[in-house]
Amino acid sequence: MNPAGVQISAECLPEYTVERINPDGSEVHEKPPTASEAFCQLVSKIKFQQWDEDLEEFVSEVEPTIGSADEQLDDSNLSTGGGQQQAASLGPANAESASYWQNIRLSIAAALDETTALMDLLIALRQRPQALTLEPMQRDVEKYEQRIQLVVQGKKKCVQAAAEVLEKGRGSNQMLQQEVIGNFELQQIAQCWKLRRVANTISGDLSLRSAGSRYPDSGGFELRTAKDSSFEVLLPGHLYGQACVQVTLRTSSGESLFPQPAATELPRVSLCNSQRLLLAQELYNTICCECVQAGIRAGPDAVELPLAPGLCANVSLYKVVGPEIQQQEQSAGMSSKPSSQQQQQQAQRLPRPNYLSNALECLLLKRHQQARPEPGPFPSCAPAGLSERRREAGPFSRPVPEPETGLLDRLAAICRHSALYREVANLLEAWPLAEPRLVWHWQTGSSTSAHVAVEFVRRSYDLLRSRALISIGDRKAVLLTTCGQRVAARLGDVKRLLQPCLLREADRHLLLCVHSASTSLGWHLLANSSDPAASLLRSPDGQCSLLVQLDSNRKFVVSVNRGGNGDKWRRVQLDRLAGANALEKLDHVLAALTPLSNA
């Protein structure tokens, strides 16, 4: 609203006084005096003392005539037998007649006064013309000034009234603006947090009860109006800070299975961080309760869970609460150099949560979700909750819920799965052979199951591939090959059990490549063995036999028998042959031994 654009009308006092106001709003002003009234007023102010002598002469001349007129009037009254009687006979009777004659007398007296005054004036003009001069009628200066002052004061009052109205409006506008600002902030806070008015205060709720949490801490905070009409948040002492729960896997030697992220966070105070603090407390308390029930020792800020021989999970609660954060906030703004307090508090920095910590939080939130009331009712007119009888009986009864596993068991399952996952990944990454190569593709199903498809490929142009599948659960990892072989390994035995199997699969793949090459040249496969890996091939004309073996060092050993004589086997020295790898050299051998008619 622009005050400059507001028009305010100021009314001044009317020129004439208001005698009355009619119902239709029109005003009846007091009439100004008539000429005769004004003349009478003037005459009343004239002093006739100076001309007493002349006046007496004139009066002596005139008085008899006036007196005779009065006597005549009185005589006429007497002659008629009483004025009253005559009056009574001439006019209305009794009281009305008295007032009637009174009015007549007054009007005659007024006329007599005027006439007398006129006569005095004429005498004055005749006798002393120099003493009386006719001047224009002058206004009463004092009264005129008073009237002007009255008008000015009246206008001042009107303008003052308008100024007060403007002042009030400006003040209320300012208050309204501040209120709007405050309400806007309040609305922004209300969009993210639950607020309610309790008496004269506004309180909020940080807890996750609406999500199904049953933690006894209410997580309440207060909103207070600051001096500049904004809102400031008052948090309880135990929620003033930041916290997180970190889960790490360590071997018996203290080595961490997963590398810890180097970046850390400075603790900050905000409603979100306070809510996370509350969640971290609830999470850690839940873990501790279940540890106590399971007979595991739980500390105030760390718990060790044994998963497998030589492997344990460490659940730690990192918390920065209290006035230390306030000091840190203050000192951060004052100086750029790290103070001693900051250096001390660097140890209190919170670590970034890893995958296991996030998984643990998700477990808790899922438990909250399960504790939430059922959706509905559908249709909306149905009762809000079913009775126990209806819940258990009838065609619409709900199935009995399965007993839910505790948070600790699920966390242990996730940790074991993570450790197995890590072991299988290490196994694949540390593949010892150059030929064939290993290619793998991961597929993660959930937090406790994953699959990896392994392929054996050659460094050549052919598209021959062998596949194997490794399924990783929370207890064991299972390797499944194309020939139907199934090998399961528990935590700690992955390398010992799965690696030989993978190596055997690699040998089979190499022999498969040899078969493929020989078949394309017309050779026949006579026999095949997987352990030890060996293949017996015969040339298309039957004159030559080739024995391909893999020794313990995964090197090809090729022997040739020409002429069909099974006793004389001659070893082929692959080292002297040209070729990038043993398979290419073998290709050359096959090509050399193949008769031309079949090439």
Next chain:
Amino acid sequence: QQQQRVPNTEVYLQGSVLKPFTEFLLTRLRGICDSPGDEFRDQESVFTCARHRLRLRWSLLHPHLPAYLRYLGIPESADHRVMSRAAYEVPVFPLDAARQLVEAMGFQHEFDFIAEGTVFRRGLLKVTVYRVRRLLGAESSLVEVSGLGPSSLTAGMVESVLSVRDQLKSLVLLAKHDQKAPKA
């Protein structure tokens, strides 16, 4: 004693909210109610016989759930702050059989309407914010806070309804409304 356990009394208040302010109301209700709010879309058929009405209501989003046959009595003024009426609800399944039963009892179909909106729960109370098709304009929604329970719990439900009404006072005015009995 059995009558004390059977829910036969409904305590309720009604109001309306304009479309621009519906979201604010839903946000407030999410904060004060136990459930986060579930969308619903129901169809209700009203049958009349003499001076009595029966209502058959079913969910269009969950057709596998049973429908409810309801009788709602005349609003009573036992408490001057809220409205209360006798209410009896029976789940029926399947829907066609229920409809045939009602018509066989002599009731005639009067009208249908569709109620679409959100329902919240707070203990035994329900707060529904919905639009009624073909009766109201598209710019406003009905808000109803109701609690159905046995007569022994009526006093407690009245206080709960009034508490919800006070918490929603700045957004929607929930009040008693005069409702006349249906004409024969």
